[in-house]
Amino acid sequence: MLISMTLSAFAQIPTELEEIQFSGDIDHRLPTIGGNTVGNDETISIFTLSDGTALGFSNLGQLNGADVDAYHVSDSCGAALYSLDSTAEVSGTVMRPADIFASFGSKILDAQAEGISDGVNIDATSRDPDTCDVVFSVDIFTELDGTTYEPNDLIAWNDTDGFSLFRESNFTGDIDAVHILEAGRLLFSVASDTDLFDLVAQDEDVIEQIPSGPGSFFVLAFSPSAFDNSWQVTDLDAVWAQRAPLAGVFQWETPDVEVFENAGSVSVSVERINGSEGSIDINWTTLADTATDGADYTGASGVLTFADGATSGPVTITLLNDALVEGTEEFIIRINTVSGTGIIGDPRDVRVIIRDDEDFIFADSFEN
Ligand SMILES: [Ca+2]
Ligand SMILES: [Ca+2]
Ligand SMILES: [Ca+2]
Ligand SMILES: [Ca+2]
Structure with missing residues (x-):
């Protein structure tokens, strides 16, 4: 819909x-x-x-x-x-x-x-x-x-x-x-x-x-x-x-992604729809929510460049593991700006849901 x-x-x-x-x-x-x-x-x-x-x-x-x-x-x-x-x-x-x-x-x-x-x-x-x-x-x-x-x-x-x-x-x-x-x-x-x-x-x-x-x-x-x-x-x-070139609409391929805290990193892709003409820069940044920058993940921002014709590009964020029992925590990666005639689509934010592996006895045995 x-x-x-x-x-x-x-x-x-x-x-x-x-x-x-x-x-x-x-x-x-x-x-x-x-x-x-x-x-x-x-x-x-x-x-x-x-x-x-x-x-x-x-x-x-x-x-x-x-x-x-x-x-x-x-x-x-x-x-x-x-x-x-x-x-x-x-x-x-x-x-x-x-x-x-x-x-x-x-x-x-x-x-x-x-x-x-x-x-x-x-x-x-x-x-x-x-x-x-x-x-x-x-x-x-x-x-x-x-x-x-x-x-x-x-x-x-x-x-x-x-x-x-x-x-x-x-x-x-x-x-x-x-x-x-x-x-x-x-x-x-x-x-x-x-x-x-x-x-x-x-x-x-x-x-x-x-x-x-x-x-x-x-x-x-x-x-x-x-x-x-x-x-x-x-x-x-x-x-x-x-x-004019059809630069396209830029949005996350999914509104949320779930990952275990011991995964090391999380990758999510920006997709480009309704056109793929020209080189376009996507400016993105992480935003803390219940997860803490520096303790649960390494906050970052950057520029993702789509070459002429490219329709997908990944953003990867480092996850930090700890041995605390802390439940599920979340942070956001946001598309801040899109260069040229590119348009920001929906979803503009992807929510990264970090599952605490301390809940899982077997997963925990692999840590530290
Ligand atoms: Ca004539
Ligand atoms: Ca004439
Ligand atoms: Ca005529
Ligand atoms: Ca005429």
């Missing part, structure tokens, strides 16, 4: 983002170190959330007024993805609004070859990290392989299986930018201000959709209008994001 409550509370936390890349539909400004950068509809801005500054770039060459309206960074699945809002030549190849292409001019999804009608614009694209399928959205009702899709649908495509529905939306509107995260989460933007029940999304906002039970809820993930008011009239029309 406690475990499921902890997990569901964790599931409500919006994804922490490290970097976000996006494009607008008209000229706009963003803060840089010591000034501003001016972007246009072709520009992709790289925004670093830790320092709140942007860097703009445009690597498709002269597009004769065409707007980059869909974008995804190259990743382990393949090359970067781009789409335009009107026909333009890129590296000598004519790109139509429903084509998705790599920056060097080769088509990834060829609209004519796949039977997409003239007049349809692909206005958002991403890749599904689980399948590497291209995921996209269209700007009008569109028939693909006999199925009609809406402007707020997300459509998956690969060379072998063709088109399929990736995600249906429960709101009325047009998705014009998308980035698929893990575990059913995604980021998107809308083409015009849209009521999402939990909030009203402006067209420059990036919204996170988080699955929750049979449904989902929406939170504002990022809004460039918080940094420059030129975005109040600019539509964010393409998005890609890098989430």
Whole structure:
């Protein structure tokens, strides 16, 4: 019961983002170190959330007024993805609004070859990290392989299986930018201000959709209008994001451990759940309870380092034996702090219960 409550509370936390890349539909400004950068509809801005500054770039060459309206960074699945809002030549190849292409001019999804009608614009694209399928959205009702899709649908495509529905939306509107995260989460933007029940999304906002039970809820993930008011009239029309590492939750593997006083030492492990990315330091310390530091155990504190990917680490405390008949005594080992974006879980304290071996005639015969 406690475990499921902890997990569901964790599931409500919006994804922490490290970097976000996006494009607008008209000229706009963003803060840089010591000034501003001016972007246009072709520009992709790289925004670093830790320092709140942007860097703009445009690597498709002269597009004769065409707007980059869909974008995804190259990743382990393949090359970067781009789409335009009107026909333009890129590296000598004519790109139509429903084509998705790599920056060097080769088509990834060829609209004519796949039977997409003239007049349809692909206005958002991403890749599904689980399948590497291209995921996209269209700007009008569109028939693909006999199925009609809406402007707020997300459509998956690969060379072998063709088109399929990736995600249906429960709101009325047009998705014009998308980035698929893990575990059913995604980021998107809308083409015009849209009521999402939990909030009203402006067209420059990036919204996170988080699955929750049979449904989902929406939170504002990022809004460039918080940094420059030129975005109040600019539509964010393409998005890609890098989430922060999932450092995980750190807790004892058990709430208590029982040991005989003549055991010499006691070892308990800290476990790492809900993520294992990055190196994290756990600061721990012993706290006396009915057991006495220096008489029943050697009090200690220390740093336990979890390497990137490590999910368990032991803490060992020395026990001191005596020949007194004193009954069961206890002390605590506490997780004090966790470095970086690591989270302290439950249990934070492990209770060490020392059984007095003087109660046991046979055990006693081995002492002293
Ligand atoms: Ca654009
Ligand atoms: Ca397009
Ligand atoms: Ca759309
Ligand atoms: Ca938008």
